[in-house]
Amino acid sequence: MHINQQRIRNVVGISALVIPMIAQAKAPDSIRIGLESVYKDATTVQIKSEEPLAIGYFEGERWRKEGDLDTSEVTVSLDSQTYYNYQEVYGDFETAYDALEIYDQEAVVAYIEPGEYKIYTTDDFEADEVVVSNAKRINVKDTRGEVVLVSENDAYPLGFRGGYNQYDFPATGVGNSRIYRGVIEVVKGQSKGLTAVNQVDMEEYLYGVVPCEVSASWHEEALKAQSVAARSMATFQYSRFLSRGYNLVDTTTSQVYRGITSEHDRTTAAVEATRGEVATYNGKVAETVYSASSGGYTADAKYVWGNSVPYLVAKPDPYETDHVPWKRTITTRELEKCVANAGKNIGSVESVRIGSYSQSGRVNELTILGTAGEYTVTKENTRTFFGGSNDGSLKSRKYQFTPYNGVSIPDVTIKPGTGGNNTDEVAILTSQGMVQLELEGLWMESEETYSKIRDAVYIKSAHEMITSDIFTTSSGGSFEVEGDYNSTSKPATVYGDLTLYGYGYGHGVGMSQYGAKGMAEAGFSYKDIIEYYYEGVVVE
Numbered sequence: 001m002h003i004n005q006q007r008i009r010n011v012v013g014i015s016a017l018v019i020p021m022i023a024q025a026k027a028p029d030s031i032r033i034g035l036e037s038v039y040k041d042a043t044t045v046q047i048k049s050e051e052p053l054a055i056g057y058f059e060g061e062r063w064r065k066e067g068d069l070d071t072s073e074v075t076v077s078l079d080s081q082t083y084y085n086y087q088e089v090y091g092d093f094e095t096a097y098d099a100l101e102i103y104d105q106e107a108v109v110a111y112i113e114p115g116e117y118k119i120y121t122t123d124d125f126e127a128d129e130v131v132v133s134n135a136k137r138i139n140v141k142d143t144r145g146e147v148v149l150v151s152e153n154d155a156y157p158l159g160f161r162g163g164y165n166q167y168d169f170p171a172t173g174v175g176n177s178r179i180y181r182g183v184i185e186v187v188k189g190q191s192k193g194l195t196a197v198n199q200v201d202m203e204e205y206l207y208g209v210v211p212c213e214v215s216a217s218w219h220e221e222a223l224k225a226q227s228v229a230a231r232s233m234a235t236f237q238y239s240r241f242l243s244r245g246y247n248l249v250d251t252t253t254s255q256v257y258r259g260i261t262s263e264h265d266r267t268t269a270a271v272e273a274t275r276g277e278v279a280t281y282n283g284k285v286a287e288t289v290y291s292a293s294s295g296g297y298t299a300d301a302k303y304v305w306g307n308s309v310p311y312l313v314a315k316p317d318p319y320e321t322d323h324v325p326w327k328r329t330i331t332t333r334e335l336e337k338c339v340a341n342a343g344k345n346i347g348s349v350e351s352v353r354i355g356s357y358s359q360s361g362r363v364n365e366l367t368i369l370g371t372a373g374e375y376t377v378t379k380e381n382t383r384t385f386f387g388g389s390n391d392g393s394l395k396s397r398k399y400q401f402t403p404y405n406g407v408s409i410p411d412v413t414i415k416p417g418t419g420g421n422n423t424d425e426v427a428i429l430t431s432q433g434m435v436q437l438e439l440e441g442l443w444m445e446s447e448e449t450y451s452k453i454r455d456a457v458y459i460k461s462a463h464e465m466i467t468s469d470i471f472t473t474s475s476g477g478s479f480e481v482e483g484d485y486n487s488t489s490k491p492a493t494v495y496g497d498l499t500l501y502g503y504g505y506g507h508g509v510g511m512s513q514y515g516a517k518g519m520a521e522a523g524f525s526y527k528d529i530i531e532y533y534y535e536g537v538v539v540e
Helices: 095-101 202-207 220-236 264-271 332-341 381-388 512-520 526-533
Strands: 028-036 044-048 054-059 062-068 073-078 082-092 108-113 114-123 129-131 140-142 147-151 159-161 171-174 179-181 183-187 195-201 279-281 326-330 349-357 363-370 373-378 413-416 425-431 433-439 442-444 457-461 465-468 469-474 478-479 491-494 498-502
Touching: 028 202, 044 183, 044 195, 062 095, 062 159, 062 202, 073 326, 082 095, 082 108, 082 140, 095 114, 147 183, 171 183, 179 195, 195 202, 195 433, 202 220, 202 264, 220 279, 220 512, 332 349, 332 381, 363 381, 373 381
Parallel strands: 108 147
Antiparallel strands: 028 195, 044 073, 044 171, 054 062, 054 159, 073 140, 082 114, 082 129, 108 114, 140 147, 159 183, 171 179, 183 195, 326 498, 349 363, 349 491, 363 373, 413 425, 425 433, 442 469, 457 465, 469 478
């Protein structure tokens, strides 16, 4: 998932008619998801059910049922057949279907637009006119391969809604294994073939998102934070794929969504507990991007995608304690392939230079030096540049050529309320282990304002963020804490094959999912989590 650099695309044609725009500080009631992980530019789309499929269309966000097919499984394809048209118009599918009896066996019902159906035939005998083929006409075939319906309308796409015995709500199957709530449509949203689209209630969409983004076993406050972040993301990016005929896609380009088969009772409960809540900044829904792991320090959007966002700034991530370091070895031959993929020719690769790091300890500039020149990438490209290597893009930009000397995160955090049942104690997590101290006997020297300063660590309590470089106990003893975050992140050059050592997973902007998990376990609420990771936002 990445920040939306093109806020609203120019939409041509009539797709905008079927996807209403939304208020700036309110989540929409429903949403259209392009199921690109199942069908994208496909020749055919398979739709299933355990009961006869209902057909209809959406009028805004309201489903209008037009009738039922005689089959529980259909295959949808583009149709270039030449048809002949009888000009009589029928007001609904059922009436048109009944009228087929007076025509020959080659006749089929054609959906023209809501409330308008005609009869098509492949036999030109006594037909009124020729129906010119078009690039977006689709046909619907049953399991015997017979065409049972033709659709001419891409503005109000024909929708299919099914049912399964194990669910007490409408559910429709797509492909071999996915089942979705709501209605399935088929559009030609891509350049070549067809894409399946799921129009579904916003909250029910989130039922299938949250368990795909985090583990359902996590603390309920982390699940609630993920629910608010996902709802806010979907609302902010609502217009992103309008030119394709839907709002979002079901992959990490938007948010991972796999329908009913991925749902879990605990994540559904978290969605319901936060129903309708979004993160707002200055009265508008915020783009609450998130990633799996920040590696101990989140990234500023400016140094990832190039544009500053006031609520997406770099900040320490002290509760992300589940750090898993990663290591990658990349050969010069792989590097040469990556350079070639970028359309550059620098000869044989000789060395790689890290030119600079960002405030959050991420590589900001990377140069590949060859016998015939050099090639430099910056910001997020220092991670995605390696997409042509054997193992693809790097897990994060938080890497260097030598092993880290311990975990490169602030060494000390305070977790309130972790001292058993004694709320008068706090646990201080240091790089050497956990120290339990009485709250009454602990005090801290802090700056008057919150800011990043050298040789300081960041401590997050349930009430405020403070910085300190000395902790003093009531007995008068004190100990210093070293916290120069970038002390091990220095520019360097390596020759030959490349070995990288890193922390974190993803772009690192916004909420760290593992950091949210740690904050929840430390006693923070989901609102605390959201309002910490997104500077200046409120949940409402």
